[in-house]
Amino acid sequence: MHLNRPIVYTDVNFDQLTDEDHHRGPTPLSALDIGLVTSFVLDYMHLVCLGVVRKLIYFWISGPTRTGDDVASRIPASLVRTLSERLIELSSSMPRDFARKPRSLHEVERWKATEFRTFLMYTGPIVLNGILSEPVYNHFLILSAAISLLANDQFCHSYNAYAHKLLVSFVQQAKVLYGSTFIVYNVHGLVHLAADVQRYGPLDAFSAFPFENHLYTLKRSIRKGSAPLAQLLRRVVE
Secondary structure (H helix, E strand, O other), X not given: OOOOOOOOOOXXXXXXXXXXXXXXXXXXXXXOOOOXXXXXXXXXXXXXXXXXXXXHHHHHHHOOXXXXXXXXXXXXXXXXXXXXXXXXXXXXXXXXXXXOOOOOHHHHHHOOHHHHHHHHHHHHHHHOOOOOOHXXXXXHHHHHHHHHHHOOOOOOOOOHHHHHHHHHHHHHHHHHHHOHHHOOXXXXXXXXXXXXXXXXXXXXXXXXXXXXHHHHHHHHOOOOOOOHHHHHHHHHHO
């Protein structure tokens, strides 16, 4: 997970166990005729929306208070209220294409993945302007631009290398702005997203969003609290 250490994860290197820090011995999965690196993609619904974006928001509203324009810090309660008011104001103007309208940050613990996605790619760049310091705001825009490119079926390949550079820059700057403890697995995983997009297409082509949406259908088929799996099986058979 160290950005300064050259890490080249390939199917061949994985099979040969060349990275001592990455392996604890052979895996039974090596018997399968698949690439053990290229066949396992990162799901941006969890990695980005429920991971990095939520982590950023939580830092802004409840993180440590730090001084200086070149570091991220918890924003005052008055600005949190202003931010929430801006989000609520936008809710009346959201097109029907968006399944959920923006909600207050007081409800952020109940936000769904689609709400974090909307915040990252659409509403966040608007409502955060003037709330965050310029370096922190521009840092957020780097992530927003990169994910917007990788999620776009027209630009995800032609701007793939550029999006990758943006994500690498985001992770490197995050260590300075938010501190080294901010660079958890989800944050580091950003630098591998562009490679998955290069192989499999735009982010939504291999995300967990369709499965998450189908959960609503499955839940509706369960009529009582006991034996949910048996109920679900009967509904499928019917």
